[in-house]
Amino acid sequence: MSSAAKSTPGEGQGEATVQIERKREVKRIRRSADEARRLILDAAEERLAAQGPEGIRLQDIARDVGISHPAILHHFESREGLVRALIARTSTQLRDKMLTALQSKHNGEDVVEANELISNVFETLSDRGTARLLSWMLLTGRSPENSTSGALVTEIADELHLRRKEDAAKNAKAAPEREDTLFMAILTANAAFGDAIIGRELAAEAGLDQAGVARFRAWFAKLLHDHAGDVNKS
Amino acid sequence: MSSAAKSTPGEGQGEATVQIERKREVKRIRRSADEARRLILDAAEERLAAQGPEGIRLQDIARDVGISHPAILHHFESREGLVRALIARTSTQLRDKMLTALQSKHNGEDVVEANELISNVFETLSDRGTARLLSWMLLTGRSPENSTSGALVTEIADELHLRRKEDAAKNAKAAPEREDTLFMAILTANAAFGDAIIGRELAAEAGLDQAGVARFRAWFAKLLHDHAGDVNKS
DNA sequence: GTACATACTGACACGGTTGTCAATAGTAAT
DNA sequence: ATTACTATTGACAACCGTGTCAGTATGTAC
Numbered sequence: 450m451s452s453a454a455k456s457t458p459g460e461g462q463g464e465a466t467v468q469i470e471r472k473r474e475v476k477r478i479r480r481s482a483d484e485a486r487r488l489i490l491d492a493a494e495e496r497l498a499a500q501g502p503e504g505i506r507l508q509d510i511a512r513d514v515g516i517s518h519p520a521i522l523h524h525f526e527s528r529e530g531l532v533r534a535l536i537a538r539t540s541t542q543l544r545d546k547m548l549t550a551l552q553s554k555h556n557g558e559d560v561v562e563a564n565e566l567i568s569n570v571f572e573t574l575s576d577r578g579t580a581r582l583l584s585w586m587l588l589t590g591r592s593p594e595n596s597t598s599g600a601l602v603t604e605i606a607d608e609l610h611l612r613r614k615e616d617a618a619k620n621a622k623a624a625p626e627r628e629d630t631l632f633m634a635i636l637t638a639n640a641a642f643g644d645a646i647i648g649r650e651l652a653a654e655a656g657l658d659q660a661g662v663a664r665f666r667a668w669f670a671k672l673l674h675d676h677a678g679d680v681n682k683s
Numbered sequence: 684m685s686s687a688a689k690s691t692p693g694e695g696q697g698e699a700t701v702q703i704e705r706k707r708e709v710k711r712i713r714r715s716a717d718e719a720r721r722l723i724l725d726a727a728e729e730r731l732a733a734q735g736p737e738g739i740r741l742q743d744i745a746r747d748v749g750i751s752h753p754a755i756l757h758h759f760e761s762r763e764g765l766v767r768a769l770i771a772r773t774s775t776q777l778r779d780k781m782l783t784a785l786q787s788k789h790n791g792e793d794v795v796e797a798n799e800l801i802s803n804v805f806e807t808l809s810d811r812g813t814a815r816l817l818s819w820m821l822l823t824g825r826s827p828e829n830s831t832s833g834a835l836v837t838e839i840a841d842e843l844h845l846r847r848k849e850d851a852a853k854n855a856k857a858a859p860e861r862e863d864t865l866f867m868a869i870l871t872a873n874a875a876f877g878d879a880i881i882g883r884e885l886a887a888e889a890g891l892d893q894a895g896v897a898r899f900r901a902w903f904a905k906l907l908h909d910h911a912g913d914v915n916k917s
Numbered sequence: 918g919t920a921c922a923t924a925c926t927g928a929c930a931c932g933g934t935t936g937t938c939a940a941t942a943g944t945a946a947t
Numbered sequence: 948a949t950t951a952c953t954a955t956t957g958a959c960a961a962c963c964g965t966g967t968c969a970g971t972a973t974g975t976a977c
């Protein structure tokens with residue numbers, strides 16, 4: 450009835466993210482500090498996404514990686530340290546993804562692709578793991594002024610606003626209000642976040658299949674797009 | 684250094700929900716089972732909202748209420764039982780609030796108040812405690828098919844759709860698509876939920892004060908309102 | 918090869934939390 | 948008053964997760 454019997458229960462369906470190194474009986478595997486930290490964070494992230502906050506237990510994570518739990522303490526001095534590191538990594542990852550999503554459309558192509566940009570942002574933000582991590586972080590009240598999303602929303606709003614102004618100038622329309630653009634960004638963030646958390650249940654309840662969800666996102670993008678147009682018209 | 688010394692630390696700012704009965708040295712207070720359950724659930728809810736998932740500890744909650752923790756076990760057989768009861772209660776409360784929010788506008792007054800209705804729904808859903816509880820519930824993977832929000836979204840969408848059709852008929856406009864209405868409901872739910880969780884941080888980051896937040900909600904309501912109009916026009 | 922730094926381990930200590938149990942004390946009915 | 952019922956309690960037991968420690972093994976520099 451001990452705990453040793455059930456090793457890593459039902460963890461087989463995971464991605465290839467966590468390279469489970471089968472520990473040979475005697476040979477001890479020695480990784481570089483960075484590598485070890487990466488593996489540990491990967492495992493922790495997976496646990497968190499799969500089981501929620503209470504899924505982050507040093508022993509479990511250690512088992513996932515194939516090390517002993519003191520090794521984790523060695524790399525991140527404490528559980529809290531691990532959590533902070535995880536938050537920090539996820540935050541910067543999110544930030545990077547967001548910024549690239551922004552850049553990608555500004556180089557070539559038209560400028561009018563703002564709605565497609567919105568879609569990108571939505572997709573990125575509504576990533577299950579990320580949103581779960583972030584929301585759990587907020588729920589437990591960590592990182593009040595952290596680099597969480599930094600001044601991300603503001604940056605995005607600025608970027609968006611820039612394009613709207615360009616677009617307005619090009620078509621000889623009145624320039625949109627700044628706050629209007631900001632609100633669009635905030636709405637997108639809120640909606641994406643909510644989608645990541647309750648989207649699944651909501652869709653199931655409403656009888657939406659995957660195609661339906663896709664239609665919803667397209668609908669949302671169009672909604673914002675139309676709004677961006679209408680504001681200038683009237 | 685026992686626990687009796689520091690009774691109910693820093694809980695003074697709370698509402699009048701939890702009637703803290705100062706336990707006289709010897710007199711033992713005896714409540715009815717229902718009353719006790721209610722008090723315990725209130726305290727648990729407050730803890731959860733204030734400190735997140737890990738804030739639900741039997742001893743703490745017991746201290747808040749002014750009882751000993753075995754009393755909690757007596758009323759809800761286990762911690763898990765308490766959690767389930769809390770979820771159940773919050774769910775039905777949410778449901779009730781939603782339905783009343785719906786009814787209130789359908790009786791008297793005009794029918795066009797759909798956007799105000801949306802505002803109501805938004806406000807209700809974005810209640811901090813409720814959303815936190817729900818999201819934590821989802822995060823920890825409880826109640827997959829529960830009465831969580833039941834067929835709530837569907838119901839609301841139906842109700843909304845009904846009014847839109849009435850409105851369309853009255854103004855001799857084309858009837859809107861059903862899915863369009865559903866999407867409006869889903870977007871509202873997502874946005875309200877996201878707002879409840881990251882809204883505060885988002886607003887702070889964007890430099891929005893309370894008035895700004897209010898403007899955002901109004902903006903959102905108007906966005907949906909305009910959309911409802913536009914769909915018919917074109 | 919030898920020495921050094923450090924990733925890693927097993928065993929254990931510690932604190933905190935849930936849950937059990939026998940006993941106590943309000944409350945209502947007879 | 949006596950009785951029956953049960954809300955409530957203090958003390959205790961069992962468990963679990965974090966963190967410590969002294970020691971081991973592996974890679975690297977010389």
